[in-house]
Amino acid sequence: MAKAKSAFVCTECGAEYSKWQGQCSSCREWNTLTEIRLSSASRPGSSTGNTARQGYAGGASVALTDLSKVDLSELPRFSTTYDEFDRVLGGGLVPGGAILLGGDPGAGKSTLLLQTACHLAQQHRVVYVTGEESLSQVAMRAHRLSLPTQGLSMLAETSVETILGMAEREKPAVLIIDSIQTMHLEDVSSAPGGVAQVRESAAALTRFAKQTGTVLMLVGHVTKDGALAGPRVLEHMIDASLLLEGSSDSRFRTLRGQKNRFGAVNELGVFAMLEQGLREVKNPSAIFLSRAEEMAPGSLVMVVWEGTRPLLVEVQALLDESALGNPRRVAVGFDAQRLAMLLAVLHRHGGLFTGDQDVFVNVVGGMKVLETSADLAVLLAVVSSLQNRSLPRELVVFGEVGLSGEIRPVPSGQERIVEASKHGFTRAIVPRGNAPKKSPAGMEVIAVDRLSEALEAI
Numbered sequence: 001m002a003k004a005k006s007a008f009v010c011t012e013c014g015a016e017y018s019k020w021q022g023q024c025s026s027c028r029e030w031n032t033l034t035e036i037r038l039s040s041a042s043r044p045g046s047s048t049g050n051t052a053r054q055g056y057a058g059g060a061s062v063a064l065t066d067l068s069k070v071d072l073s074e075l076p077r078f079s080t081t082y083d084e085f086d087r088v089l090g091g092g093l094v095p096g097g098a099i100l101l102g103g104d105p106g107a108g109k110s111t112l113l114l115q116t117a118c119h120l121a122q123q124h125r126v127v128y129v130t131g132e133e134s135l136s137q138v139a140m141r142a143h144r145l146s147l148p149t150q151g152l153s154m155l156a157e158t159s160v161e162t163i164l165g166m167a168e169r170e171k172p173a174v175l176i177i178d179s180i181q182t183m184h185l186e187d188v189s190s191a192p193g194g195v196a197q198v199r200e201s202a203a204a205l206t207r208f209a210k211q212t213g214t215v216l217m218l219v220g221h222v223t224k225d226g227a228l229a230g231p232r233v234l235e236h237m238i239d240a241s242l243l244l245e246g247s248s249d250s251r252f253r254t255l256r257g258q259k260n261r262f263g264a265v266n267e268l269g270v271f272a273m274l275e276q277g278l279r280e281v282k283n284p285s286a287i288f289l290s291r292a293e294e295m296a297p298g299s300l301v302m303v304v305w306e307g308t309r310p311l312l313v314e315v316q317a318l319l320d321e322s323a324l325g326n327p328r329r330v331a332v333g334f335d336a337q338r339l340a341m342l343l344a345v346l347h348r349h350g351g352l353f354t355g356d357q358d359v360f361v362n363v364v365g366g367m368k369v370l371e372t373s374a375d376l377a378v379l380l381a382v383v384s385s386l387q388n389r390s391l392p393r394e395l396v397v398f399g400e401v402g403l404s405g406e407i408r409p410v411p412s413g414q415e416r417i418v419e420a421s422k423h424g425f426t427r428a429i430v431p432r433g434n435a436p437k438k439s440p441a442g443m444e445v446i447a448v449d450r451l452s453e454a455l456e457a458i
Contacts, residue, residue: 090263267307298385333363349405409433
């Protein structure tokens with residue numbers, strides 16, 4: 001009997017090593033190597049070689065194709081029946097596409113996919129494979145959410161071989177796996193959820209999806225750091241990686257695209273968790289603008305760009321005299337390191353000292369602002385709290401602040417101003433490079449070049 005071979009694989013980047021070592025040489029992470037068993041490999045060119053991995057990208061032919069002769073006709077997409085879901089995916093589901101949906105426990109991953117599957121099953125052949133819950137548990141949730149259950153095929157199974165055999169017979173248009181961490185292959189010796197099992201199971205399912213044109217949707221767990229669990233190579237295999245986020249004390253959930261081969265990344269979809277399940281939020285700006293009737297110092301509305309649309313979000317700042325030798329800089333929904341940099345710019349080019357103040361910044365609604373257009377709004381909110389002076393309710397601000405105190409333009413400035421005007425804002429402070437030639441009706445646009453000009457405008 002041949003001796004079983006083993007290798008050590010990094011759970012972060014997927015690099016392989018012949019023996020264990022403390023640090024991965026590729027990603028420089030420590031204690032991330034895990035041992036996996038390898039099946040015996042045949043010689044190259046041998047007629048008995050393993051053909052299970054052939055055709056991973058959709059075809060097993062070895063004939064070369066000229067790039068100019070490749071069919072450029074777009075694959076026909078079909079809707080998930082949810083506009084917000086379609087927006088994040090880039091317009092809908094693509095036949096043969098592999099989608100990975102991750103999120104914290106209780107965020108609503110299974111609920112979102114069950115709702116999508118029940119509605120899709122009215123027009124397409126859909127198979128929902130559950131490896132974590134029993135069929136009765138899934139049926140109870142569907143009944144509680146008042147979903148149409150006719151036409152949806154269910155299977156409680158964790159064996160990938162069994163699932164693929166069923167899929168070859170049934171030929172579904174959509175195959176949902178909940179979750180990839182519970183799947184296993186018989187010829188892989190590690191336990192379900194391990195590096196080898198997750199990688200090989202995902203590879204087998206993805207290969208089937210590419211070869212048959214089936215839409216594959218995988219549910220993935222996340223680690224305590226919020227990253228998708230399993231080897232990083234898992235995210236390279238699939239076509240779209242989506243993350244469903246939402247705090248336990250908020251009924252709103254945000255679906256963000258982190259990777260998408262068929263559309264724009266960092267697209268955002270907003271859902272509300274209700275008793276009837278997840279419901280789309282058609283106007284996300286409205287939920288982030290539920291402001292108090294009496295304006296308080298430190299509150300200001302900014303326009304951020306999420307994917308392909310603008311969003312109006314309120315940012316709040318609070319400054320208080322610090323009793324510590326090293327004042328605190330706390331930011332929720334905003335980069336804390338960037339906040340410290342902006343406070344230094346405010347002191348150097350705005351003449352306002354905050355070195356003896358604790359500074360707290362919060363983006364209302366649980367939003368996470370990842371772009372630099374929020375710089376100017378954050379600084380003006382800080383100034384408002386520092387001077388204990390409320391800013392006008394009808395004021396909206398956006399712009400990037402440079403280290404020399406200049407206000408830099410941001411992408412899609414015209415669309416941001418139009419969106420603010422639609423929500424009743426009548427005054428805007430924007431970079432001069434984003435100033436429109438003709439302002440929207442009823443909107444006063446103040447264009448600034450320097451931070452000092454923005455401070456004078458308020």
